[in-house]
Amino acid sequence: MRHKIILGTTRYGKSYYANKMFVNDQWNNYYGIYIDTQKSFPNHHYTYDEIDDLGFQEFRKIIYLPYKEELEYIIKWIMECGEKNAFMNTGCIIIIDEIHFYIGEHYNRNDSLEIAIMHLFEYGLRFNITAVAISHTITKVNKRIRDLCTEQIFFNSNLDISLKNYGIDINDKVKNHIEKKYHYVKRLYSHELLFMAPINEKGEEKLIEIYKP
Ligand SMILES: Nc1ncnc2c1ncn2[C@@H]1O[C@H](COP(=O)(O)OP(=O)(O)OP(=O)(O)O)[C@@H](O)[C@H]1O
Numbered sequence: 755m756r757h758k759i760i761l762g763t764t765r766y767g768k769s770y771y772a773n774k775m776f777v778n779d780q781w782n783n784y785y786g787i788y789i790d791t792q793k794s795f796p797n798h799h800y801t802y803d804e805i806d807d808l809g810f811q812e813f814r815k816i817i818y819l820p821y822k823e824e825l826e827y828i829i830k831w832i833m834e835c836g837e838k839n840a841f842m843n844t845g846c847i848i849i850i851d852e853i854h855f856y857i858g859e860h861y862n863r864n865d866s867l868e869i870a871i872m873h874l875f876e877y878g879l880r881f882n883i884t885a886v887a888i889s890h891t892i893t894k895v896n897k898r899i900r901d902l903c904t905e906q907i908f909f910n911s912n913l914d915i916s917l918k919n920y921g922i923d924i925n926d927k928v929k930n931h932i933e934k935k936y937h938y939v940k941r942l943y944s945h946e947l948l949f950m951a952p953i954n955e956k957g958e959e960k961l962i963e964i965y966k967p
């Protein structure tokens with residue numbers, strides 16, 4: 755599965771969408787971790803210590819609020835497991851909500867967490883590890899990471915810069931669609947735009963229309 759980036763105005767449904775995807779059937783067999791910085795999903799939280807006690811093998815669908823050092827450790831651990839082929843049959847997904855908290859617009863090669871995140875995005879797919887970046891501001895997301903996310907998901911429309919960055923023509927059709935709350939547009943590797951209805955409670959996606967530029 756390709757790395758993904760989810761962009762959009764605050765409260766328009768990015769985290770909700772990612773959370774539903776995380777628990778739905780499509781990703782059901784994946785190992786995974788969702789880095790939830792806002793405690794958006796309080797019922798499911800584990801702390802770092804709890805995860806450590808459980809053992810990382812029990813590591814499916816854990817939603818979690820780490821400190822920077824802890825996130826660095828988790829990413830390194832996942833990558834090490836990947837290098838040992840742990841995810842060849844069952845993939846692994848790591849969703850980093852508010853990714854700009856952890857890695858700056860300009861890559862700091864002296865920051866060990868930034869190095870770990872970059873390594874994840876650069877090499878994760880080799881080991882069947884998919885990364886998902888979420889942010890409300892595209893210009894705050896590291897450019898290299900943006901480039902490595904070959905599937906893009908946009909919520910809301912005051913994101914002209916985001917859309918322009920991906921070469922999307924901000925015509926009225928696109929605008930009207932993502933102005934509606936929880937609606938989103940996906941841009942695939944093929945550059946097709948998928949107009950999507952809000953994800954439902956079960957995490958099922960509903961395509962409204964495909965637009966081939
Ligand atoms: N598809 C949906 N169906 C029903 N309710 C939704 C949907 N998407 C979002 N919501 C509601 O809207 C609220 C805000 O959504 P969410 O937390 O995903 O926003 P966000 O884009 O992540 O914002 P922020 O940038 O502040 O993190 C959610 O708590 C949820 O109650």
Ligand SMILES: [Mg+2]
Nearest residue numbers: 768769792851
């Ligand atoms: Mg959010």
